[in-house]
Amino acid sequence: MIEVKNLHKKYENIIAVNDVSFKVDKGRTFGLLGPNGAGKTTTIKLLCGIIKPDSGTVSLNGRTDPTLIDVRRSLGVVPQTLAIYEELSAEKNLRFIGRMYGLDSQILNSRIAECLEIAGLSKRKKEKVAKYSGGMKRRLNMVCSLLHEPSILLLDEPTVGVDPQSRNLIFNTIEKIKKQGRTIIYTTHYMEEAERLCDTVAILDHGKILDIDNVANLIKKHGGPSHIEAEFEEIISDIEKIKKYVDNTEIQFENNIIRFKTSRPMESLAKLNQSGLRFHSIKVQTANLEDVFLNLTGRRLRD
Amino acid sequence: MKKVFFLAAKDIRVLMSDRGNIFWVLGFPLIFAFFFGAIYSDAGDGPSGMKIAVVDEDNSSFSTSYISKLEESDALTVIHLERDQALEQVRKSKIAAAVIIKKGMGDGFEAIFNRDEPKIEIAADPSRKMESGYLQGLLAKAQFEALSGNFTDKNWMQDQVSQWREEIEEANDIDTKDANLYLDLFDSYDNFFNDINDQDLKMGFDGDILNFSQTNLSRESDGPLTPFQITFPQAILWGILGCAATFAISIVKERTSGTFQRLLIGPIGKAHILAGKGAACFITCSFIMCIQYIGAKLFFKMPVGNLSFFVLAYFCTIFCFVGLMMLISTLGRTEQSAGGAGWAIIMIMAMLGGGMMPLYFMPVWLRPFSNFSPVKWGIYALEGAIWRNFSLIEMSTPCLILLAIGLASFLLGVYNLHRQED
Numbered sequence: 001m002i003e004v005k006n007l008h009k010k011y012e013n014i015i016a017v018n019d020v021s022f023k024v025d026k027g028r029t030f031g032l033l034g035p036n037g038a039g040k041t042t043t044i045k046l047l048c049g050i051i052k053p054d055s056g057t058v059s060l061n062g063r064t065d066p067t068l069i070d071v072r073r074s075l076g077v078v079p080q081t082l083a084i085y086e087e088l089s090a091e092k093n094l095r096f097i098g099r100m101y102g103l104d105s106q107i108l109n110s111r112i113a114e115c116l117e118i119a120g121l122s123k124r125k126k127e128k129v130a131k132y133s134g135g136m137k138r139r140l141n142m143v144c145s146l147l148h149e150p151s152i153l154l155l156d157e158p159t160v161g162v163d164p165q166s167r168n169l170i171f172n173t174i175e176k177i178k179k180q181g182r183t184i185i186y187t188t189h190y191m192e193e194a195e196r197l198c199d200t201v202a203i204l205d206h207g208k209i210l211d212i213d214n215v216a217n218l219i220k221k222h223g224g225p226s227h228i229e230a231e232f233e234e235i236i237s238d239i240e241k242i243k244k245y246v247d248n249t250e251i252q253f254e255n256n257i258i259r260f261k262t263s264r265p266m267e268s269l270a271k272l273n274q275s276g277l278r279f280h281s282i283k284v285q286t287a288n289l290e291d292v293f294l295n296l297t298g299r300r301l302r303d
Numbered sequence: 304m305k306k307v308f309f310l311a312a313k314d315i316r317v318l319m320s321d322r323g324n325i326f327w328v329l330g331f332p333l334i335f336a337f338f339f340g341a342i343y344s345d346a347g348d349g350p351s352g353m354k355i356a357v358v359d360e361d362n363s364s365f366s367t368s369y370i371s372k373l374e375e376s377d378a379l380t381v382i383h384l385e386r387d388q389a390l391e392q393v394r395k396s397k398i399a400a401a402v403i404i405k406k407g408m409g410d411g412f413e414a415i416f417n418r419d420e421p422k423i424e425i426a427a428d429p430s431r432k433m434e435s436g437y438l439q440g441l442l443a444k445a446q447f448e449a450l451s452g453n454f455t456d457k458n459w460m461q462d463q464v465s466q467w468r469e470e471i472e473e474a475n476d477i478d479t480k481d482a483n484l485y486l487d488l489f490d491s492y493d494n495f496f497n498d499i500n501d502q503d504l505k506m507g508f509d510g511d512i513l514n515f516s517q518t519n520l521s522r523e524s525d526g527p528l529t530p531f532q533i534t535f536p537q538a539i540l541w542g543i544l545g546c547a548a549t550f551a552i553s554i555v556k557e558r559t560s561g562t563f564q565r566l567l568i569g570p571i572g573k574a575h576i577l578a579g580k581g582a583a584c585f586i587t588c589s590f591i592m593c594i595q596y597i598g599a600k601l602f603f604k605m606p607v608g609n610l611s612f613f614v615l616a617y618f619c620t621i622f623c624f625v626g627l628m629m630l631i632s633t634l635g636r637t638e639q640s641a642g643g644a645g646w647a648i649i650m651i652m653a654m655l656g657g658g659m660m661p662l663y664f665m666p667v668w669l670r671p672f673s674n675f676s677p678v679k680w681g682i683y684a685l686e687g688a689i690w691r692n693f694s695l696i697e698m699s700t701p702c703l704i705l706l707a708i709g710l711a712s713f714l715l716g717v718y719n720l721h722r723q724e725d
Contacts, residue, residue: 073570081560081564083565
């Protein structure tokens with residue numbers, strides 16, 4: 001279990017982390033969603049004790065000092081910057097890290113083989129990392145943190161600059177780890193990743209958490225209405241009649257198409273169906289975390 | 304301790320994976336030692352004789368014999384040239400002197416001992432009086448040695464006697480009584496040369512006419528015995544400097560690439576990480592030093608005065624530069640800035656400390672500044688062990704200075720690192 005209380009970190013005049021508090025239960029995946037510079041990486045660094053907070057506390061599995069050796073042994077961190085030795089092969093990188101964690105050589109050999117398999121690098125394990133593609137390096141970067149089978153995993157934007165194939169492999173790996181009951185904190189500025197992987201998401205901006213909840217609740221609270229675009233088989237001749245079946249007064253008409261917003265899309269469509277007009281196609285764009293962020297901050301995630 | 308070893312092993316692997324690094328820490332210092340050592344020792348040929356040219360204008364059997372006697376001398380290196388070429392070489396200081404054997408040198412005693420018209424001419428720079436005087440002695444010795452060959456030649460001697468007889472008989476200004484005395488003497492010579500067998504005649508003039516015995520006494524050492532004793536400490540320092548700079552850059556590279564972060568979040572303390580870096584640098588320096596030492600012994604025949612002091616000096620020097628490496632690695636936040644700052648500092652330290660040229664080649668006013676360079680103390684300590692014959696007390700001064708610089712730099716580097724990481 002991870003518990004963070006009133007964490008505060010300031011660099012000269014910039015407040016990087018501002019009164020951040022959250023709790024992640026064992027086996028849950030917690031997402032920190034925010035744009036670049038929101039304070040995600042600083043939070044991760046504070047969690048693993050690389051930097052000290054100005055105030056506030058961090059508790060990992062009930063231990064309040066993340067710099068303690070046995071606490072670190074239970075912690076796996078996938079840093080945003082590639083933390084692998086390009087001059088060494090994938091196998092040698094893993095072997096070195098395994099030795100640092102004091103893994104027995106027999107266990108180490110089997111863990112290295114497993115991790116190389118997970119990363120899809122078994123066939124190229126002897127090659128120097130410098131010869132790998134960006135995606136391969138990212139995959140190796142991730143499995144280096146899984147080698148010692150940590151109970152807590154902190155992933156700091158692990159998919160930055162990764163090709164779709166590698167991204168999928170990383171997602172699948174994280175999903176497998178989730179099933180193993182590990183506690184995960186995942187930072188990203190891609191809302192799709194947070195939606196797919198995280199049980200709970202914290203919206204972070206300018207070092208401050210704006211809200212924490214599961215994705216559905218966040219969208220419900222801050223996402224705003226869904227956008228509906230309905231195309232009919234014939235041109236709409238009686239606009240006033242249609243308006244009676246739609247709860248929203250802001251309807252846009254364009255030949256045989258109408259567009260409107262609603263917080264209950266399925267109910268609205270069912271009601272519209274009663275108008276007697278025959279649908280040709282329906283597009284429902286429900287609110288997502290991007291809308292949540294936009295509504296909370298007035299900015300887009302990738303602004 | 305095990306983890307420190309793993310860290311060090313990893314760093315050495317990373318270092319050795321780059322051929323450029325291997326050259327700077329191993330190849331360059333060896334080239335440096337060999338190149339400058341060879342220069343200081345006159346191309347490494349060991350002691351050689353005075354280089355002279357001979358010009359044989361006589362081309363007689365006597366001149367040939369005379370030149371061969373000169374060539375046999377260890378004190379001379381003889382080349383054969385034409386007169387103009389020989390004079391030109393003297394003018395350009397390429398040779399010490401030119402010895403010109405004029406026509407008529409082989410004509411007999413009269414030609415050899417002719418005071419009015421000498422048959423041997425020495426062309427040399429008048430400012431090189433000592434060399435010229437030395438050469439005249441060697442020429443006279445060779446002349447007597449060549450003559451000793453003629454004395455044992457019965458026919459040559461009989462020709463000489465016959466020539467002298469004719470001169471006396473034709474001379475009008477010699478008293479008859481005195482002339483008869485000479486003629487009687489020449490008769491005795493004739494009888495002597497007719498009666499004596501060749502072997503007995505040779506025995507009479509066997510060996511050198513002028514010779515000296517020499518006792519070889521090596522002087523007591525108050526300086527290096529070979530030039531490599533000067534260049535070897537410099538080469539060690541260059542190896543250590545190259546190693547320190549390379550490791551300093553590797554620390555910055557770790558910090559910028561994220562691997563340092565991975566180490567920091569691992570189950571090891573910062574002290575382990577820094578000790579690992581220091582150990583890697585230390586082990587690499589030791590390896591380089593061993594290679595250099597073997598090379599110096601095998602190829603350059605370099606003697607080491609006191610091996611235990613040498614090891615002491617070497618440990619203190621490496622400790623100092625491992626500390627400096629730590630400090631240099633915190634001087635820049637990027638590889639480029641740390642690398643630039645590192646090499647700039649190293650070059651200044653090497654220039655001031657006698658790493659590029661021996662301190663006694665430096666202007667006198669500049670020498671006191673060398674005290675601020677750890678390179679000077681490193682070289683001084685190594686020289687103390689190799690050829691200065693330092694006592695333990697004398698060794699302690701440079702060694703303690705090196706340890707103090709190393710410790711202060713290491714602590715400052717660690718402090719900087721902590722400050723930068725927070």
